[in-house]
Amino acid sequence: MTPHYSVLLPEILNFAKLIPGVDDPGAEKIILVDGTLGDAGHSTALAQLHPGALILGLDQDPEMLGRAQTFIELKNIPHKRISAQKEEINSLKEFSGIAGMLCPFGKLAGLLKSAGMEAHFILLDLGVSQHHFLTAGRGFSFQDDSLDMRMDPELPVDAAEILNTFEAETLEGIFRELGEERFAGRIARLIVKHRPIQSSRQLATIVRQALPGRPSSQDRPRTSIHPATRIFQALRIYVNRELEELDTALEGLPGCLTAGGLLAVISFHSLEDRRVKQTFQRIGEKEKKKSPEKAYRIRPESGLEFTILTPHPLTASDREIYENPASRSAKLRVLQKKHRK
């Protein structure tokens, strides 16, 4: 098994070096949180950087937690109600290493607060893993016989139910809003006409048929991107309530940082990045640079509790994009809670 290629890894590690108290032997225990454990690539590198730290690794997909265990030594926090997980987390305060937990990151702030814990570093690397696309039977790829797309198998609605039961207008709205698909109406109507839709392969074929002209026409210039990408993205976001989860996390997580602690979010499309950017701009001020020509506008006496360390999002280098084309759309934004005066 080949692990997932961890996006923007050197950049994440550079920010993780800013964690307060790492060089102070008398400092409190370092607590790092990876809200999207996946194949644990980021977590493993963070554990190497800060060997004495507790790393809480969350994933909402039980299959991914099982996979992570094949790459790293993972202390398992049993899947229980949040109130019981809180007890488990409390018992980890002396543990150093990675502890894996089945939990959506939207519940993370509540969990940390109820355990009375503040984090020095929180990472969200959004979306699905390459493993989801490469695995048959999950419905994430264009070639699959299945049509599920749930990361958490207990989520109430899967992609097949949406495609086979929702009104054409509702499907159109989902494709337009979450996929930013220009031909949403045409695609929705053709889906309804071809019901029942039973596989992601069938869905990809219908989308192709619904698009005007040949892939090389002016409407849809030839690119290496599959023509059904936007529709698959929209369905996946809807099924997994990805934007609601992100909103909840962005609302609660800044309040879970210790003084000097950092929140790093890697997003892969504009719907996510806009949310991260707007939240950071609402609660943080841009970092003060010493040289006047590089000075960012600071809200004077803003009283804001956070600093935005990335006035512009960081993106993958040409080399990283060459090695892992999926990194081309990644954007990293980082927020830091101010140090105590």
Ligand SMILES: C[S@@+](CC[C@H](N)C(=O)[O-])C[C@H]1O[C@@H](n2cnc3c(N)ncnc32)[C@H](O)[C@@H]1O
């Ligand atoms: C892009 S991968 C993370 C890869 C990881 N950073 C690494 O280096 O291997 C995203 C992971 O987050 C999980 N995930 C997505 N949304 C989640 C959520 N709301 N809560 C918890 N896990 C989530 C997915 O199941 C997937 O395993």
